[in-house]
Amino acid sequence: MERGLVHACAWIVKRDLLLLWRHRAEAANPVLFFFVIALIFPLSLGPEPQMLQSVGPGVIWIAALLATLLSLEAVFRSDLEDGSLEQLLLSPHPLTLLVMAKILSHWLTAGLPLLLLAPILGLQFGIAGYTLGVLLLTLILGTPALSLMGAIGVALTAGLRAAGILATLLLLPLYVPILIFATGATAAANRGLAWGPQLYMLGALLMLAITLAPLAAAAALRIRNS
Amino acid sequence: MQQLLAPKNFYLWSGRWLRPVAWATGLCTLTGLYWGLVVAPPDYLQGDSYRIMFVHVPSAWMSLFVYAVMAGAGAVALVWRIKVAEVVASASAPIGAAFTALALMTGSLWGKPMWGTWWVWDARLTSELLLLFLYLGYMALEQAIEDRRTATRAAAVLALVGAVDLPIIHYSVEWWHTLHQAPTVTRFGAPAIHGSMLAPLLVMALAFFGYYVSLLLVRARCELLERERTNPWVGEVCRGIP
Amino acid sequence: MGGYGFYVWSAYGVAAVVMLGLLGSSLAWHRRLTGQLRNKSRRSASAPPVALDKTGGDWP
Numbered sequence: 001m002e003r004g005l006v007h008a009c010a011w012i013v014k015r016d017l018l019l020l021w022r023h024r025a026e027a028a029n030p031v032l033f034f035f036v037i038a039l040i041f042p043l044s045l046g047p048e049p050q051m052l053q054s055v056g057p058g059v060i061w062i063a064a065l066l067a068t069l070l071s072l073e074a075v076f077r078s079d080l081e082d083g084s085l086e087q088l089l090l091s092p093h094p095l096t097l098l099v100m101a102k103i104l105s106h107w108l109t110a111g112l113p114l115l116l117l118a119p120i121l122g123l124q125f126g127i128a129g130y131t132l133g134v135l136l137l138t139l140i141l142g143t144p145a146l147s148l149m150g151a152i153g154v155a156l157t158a159g160l161r162a163a164g165i166l167a168t169l170l171l172l173p174l175y176v177p178i179l180i181f182a183t184g185a186t187a188a189a190n191r192g193l194a195w196g197p198q199l200y201m202l203g204a205l206l207m208l209a210i211t212l213a214p215l216a217a218a219a220a221l222r223i224r225n226s
Numbered sequence: 227m228q229q230l231l232a233p234k235n236f237y238l239w240s241g242r243w244l245r246p247v248a249w250a251t252g253l254c255t256l257t258g259l260y261w262g263l264v265v266a267p268p269d270y271l272q273g274d275s276y277r278i279m280f281v282h283v284p285s286a287w288m289s290l291f292v293y294a295v296m297a298g299a300g301a302v303a304l305v306w307r308i309k310v311a312e313v314v315a316s317a318s319a320p321i322g323a324a325f326t327a328l329a330l331m332t333g334s335l336w337g338k339p340m341w342g343t344w345w346v347w348d349a350r351l352t353s354e355l356l357l358l359f360l361y362l363g364y365m366a367l368e369q370a371i372e373d374r375r376t377a378t379r380a381a382a383v384l385a386l387v388g389a390v391d392l393p394i395i396h397y398s399v400e401w402w403h404t405l406h407q408a409p410t411v412t413r414f415g416a417p418a419i420h421g422s423m424l425a426p427l428l429v430m431a432l433a434f435f436g437y438y439v440s441l442l443l444v445r446a447r448c449e450l451l452e453r454e455r456t457n458p459w460v461g462e463v464c465r466g467i468p
Numbered sequence: 469m470g471g472y473g474f475y476v477w478s479a480y481g482v483a484a485v486v487m488l489g490l491l492g493s494s495l496a497w498h499r500r501l502t503g504q505l506r507n508k509s510r511r512s513a514s515a516p517p518v519a520l521d522k523t524g525g526d527w528p
Contacts, residue, residue, distance in 0.1 A: 152383075156367060157370070169362070170367060170384060172359060173360050173388070173391070174387065176395055176398065177394045177397075180399065180402045184402065212390070216383055216387055220383050223376060223379045223380050268470060273472060274476060278476055278480075281480060324487070327486065328486050331482050335479040336475065338475060441490065441491055441494055448501055451498075451501050452501065455505060460505055460509075461506070461512070461513075464502045464506040465506050465509055
């Protein structure tokens with residue numbers, strides 16, 4: 001990779017992180033959302049430890065999914081508003097790689113915090129250590145995939161009215177396989193069954209997403225802003 | 227063949243073919259209905275309720291076929307910016323969504339007498355439900371963007387992503403289903419089907435296909451008129467000037 | 469229909485309603501469109517060509 005491209009990508013990531021830091025309170029929203037969702041479930045389903053332990057991983061994954069969707073809109077929205085999206089499109093560097101940089105910064109600001117806070121929720125649901133480990137592995141593989149595919153959704157809907165809801169509607173069917181294999185792995189781990197294959201599937205989905213999603217998102221951006 | 231891709235030519239050509247295709251479809255439908263509802267014998271296990279299969283299975287097949295057409299036309303529209311392709315993709319979406327919804331409703335009506343509940347998280351039905359959301363998402367995205375050409379091209383990207391994801395979704399849902407339930411026999415329209423039932427099924431499938439083609443032509447013509455309304459040929463054609 | 473009549477006829481009924489309904493609304497769309505576009509085309513064809521006022525006077 002030529003020096004210019006690396007610098008451009010690094011600059012994108014740094015800028016996004018800086019912008020996030022300046023709006024710290026806003027940045028905390030997805031994280032708080034994550035907790036709230038995970039809190040609502042025991043309140044509505046009841047505090048029985050056995051039941052919570054079995055639904056726990058699924059609930060945490062749903063919370064992660066929703067929190068990610070909430071924060072995804074921000075990936076391109078502010079850029080659209082202040083004109084930096086146009087700059088991205090005019091840049092001599094391949095848009096696909098620039099988009100990858102934006103996705104990386106999204107994951108650093110949304111996925112990574114979820115990853116770090118999931119153990120706390122795990123304790124709340126009484127999830128056993130072993131299962132919790134597997135849950136974290138699924139989140140490590142799954143949250144980047146959520147960010148990658150999410151970028152396609154937000155690129156398609158950037159600037160539209162009700163963009164957030166529309167992107168969610170578009171993305172949910174596409175997210176289903178990730179959800180199925182992630183929760184399948186943790187459910188298997190909980191029962192002492194093999195969880196390797198599910199994790200391999202997640203890894204495969206991640207690889208597919210890394211190769212194709214930035215391309216699709218870049219194409220979507222070009223179409224929307226031609 | 228290439229001339230057909232010009233909007234005006236496509237409009238006139240499709241106008242000529244619409245009636246014959248529609249008549250053929252009507253004939254096929256009547257034949258299929260009589261064959262399936264009257265001639266075919268009741269099933270050993272399911273009695274007469276299996277006859278729902280003659281609308282359920284063609285709906286399900288068409289829901290997938292139409293998505294493939296939509297994604298294919300979308301790809302052509304993206305790569306070559308051909309207006310006719312854009313129009314075919316756009317016109318197909320509501321038809322495909324209707325087939326999917328139909329597959330779900332008839333599946334539910336078939337399931338109730340068979341399993342006692344209106345809905346089961348069967349792999350096929352769950353996949354169909356997700357397919358419905360893919361269609362609805364496509365239509366919602368197209369509606370939300372103002373410029374029609376941009377809207378169709380953006381939706382085409384979505385359709386292609388969905389097309390890549392569909393087999394993955396289907397496989398993951400099947401895996402999910404076998405994990406959470408005992409492998410019950412929930413295979414509608416399984417290949418091991420008796421000839422006396424397969425024949426009317428194929429006729430109905432052909433009828434549904436003909437219906438799709440007819441409806442596609444009607445809607446595609448409408449879309450073409452709307453998108454090309456500033457073009458002089460539109461006015462001429464509507465006034466009957468060839 | 470061997471006791472399953474309700475289910476079978478409901479299934480065929482809903483298929484008929486959906487498919488015929490979609491067909492009907494599509495045909496109505498076409499009729500409406502061609503009507504609109506025909507009228508629009510007639511009006512613009514019969515309307516006198518607009519002369520541009522190049523004299524610099526006030527456009528009424």
